[in-house]
Amino acid sequence: MTLLSINVNKVAVLRNSRGGHEPSVLAAADAALAAGGGGITVHPRPDQRHIRPDDVLALAERVRGRGEFNIEGNPFAPARGAYPGLLSLVRDARPQQVTLVPDGDGQLTSDHGFDLVRDGPRLRPIIADLRALGTRVSLFMDAGSPDIARAAEIGADRIELYTGPYAEAQAQGEASAALALCARSAIEAQAAGLGVNAGHDLSQANLGLFLRKVPGVLEVSIGHALIGEALHAGLAATVRAYLEIIAQD
Template identity: 70%
Template sequence: MTVLSVNVNKIAVLRNSRGGAEPDVVRAARACLDAGAHGITVHPRPDARHIRADDVYALAELTRAYGVEFNIEGNPFAPPREGYPGLLTLCERTRPAQATLVPDGDDQLTSDHGFDFIRDAEPLRPRIAELRALGCRVSVFADADRAGIELAAALGADRVELYTGPYAEAYADGRAESAVAAFAAAARRAQAAGLGVNAGHDLSQANLGAFLRGVPNVLEVSIGHALIGEALYEGLDATVRGYLRVIAEAA
């Protein structure tokens, strides 16, 4: 069955907007795990706009204590700077179960596209090898409509994470069926090359079930923005349990 990894970046956004330590990212992550979430995801950025390096270290300890997966997302090409030691160093220090590589820049509000595996092949290959040498499973962010998704396997990646922003837009516009078909085709191409398939971005309780019913063998969904937004009304425990019900029903 598909596993749910909760992205807690938005908790850090709220904390950082005021300064101090509240809301507590680790406490929020613990609440998600106590509700049944299968793992925790973070996406530390070089500008520390939300998750910071100290959060990464604390959450690594929490997930080890719970015996669940920790997934660190980030741009493998972003250089270290004050307060941000770099993706590879964070993974060296915490040894997450999974490192998800995302081609985002400092000027991006959020991740909004996957890698071009033809153009980016040679720069990606050594970064993937370094992370796998640390014992990390490596997933790479991918667009469903881009040619060459199969090449991620030749680069040494274990999985691709399908960028589902376009699916969420299509679902909201009443075009879910055609969008699901495109994502299903991309998933099958990746799986035929030996890659596992994850998915994430703008997935919600409203649109997740249709996606999972239509796209075969999705191993993991990482969900943050919608989940934290919904939790403002229903609470973290009830919201995480709601997502788990959606996943179970889709299975």
């Protein structure tokens, strides 16, 4: 069954807006895992707009033995202030998975995948270093990218399909083309020996259709919609609702 990893970045956004320690990202992780979530995802950034390095280390300890810990991040972003760089965080936290994402400070959120013709040579040694630490490496990729198979060539274990365009198309009632593109990319990745994850703008409204149409999705990482829905229904109830959707597909 597809693993549900809950991204707790938005909990940190709310905490940081006021300062202090509440709401607690540790308590959110506890609630999500207790409700049956398979893992926790965080995306620390150099500007520390939400998850901070100290959160990453605390969550690594809290999640260990209870679920998968997935750290997302830009592998090219240098250390800055209290942000020690992605490789340093991974070395200390030892997550089960690292998802490499080509985001920058100017992006409100991740909105495109890697261009591996351009970035592949720089990524290859980084991927090797991460795998030497015992972590699985996934690359954030656009559905329809001509570089899908190249991800395997440079050493990645998985790709994460960027599902923002699918979610937008589904909301407009025109999801068939976007779904077909995701499905083709998933099949191409699997043929190259890569596992397939998916994430970005997935929600209760669009997750079921996605999993029915895109074969072999191993993991979905969901944060923004899930936390938003949890404001009304509660975090544990929302996690369980997602798990029911996954179980049906």
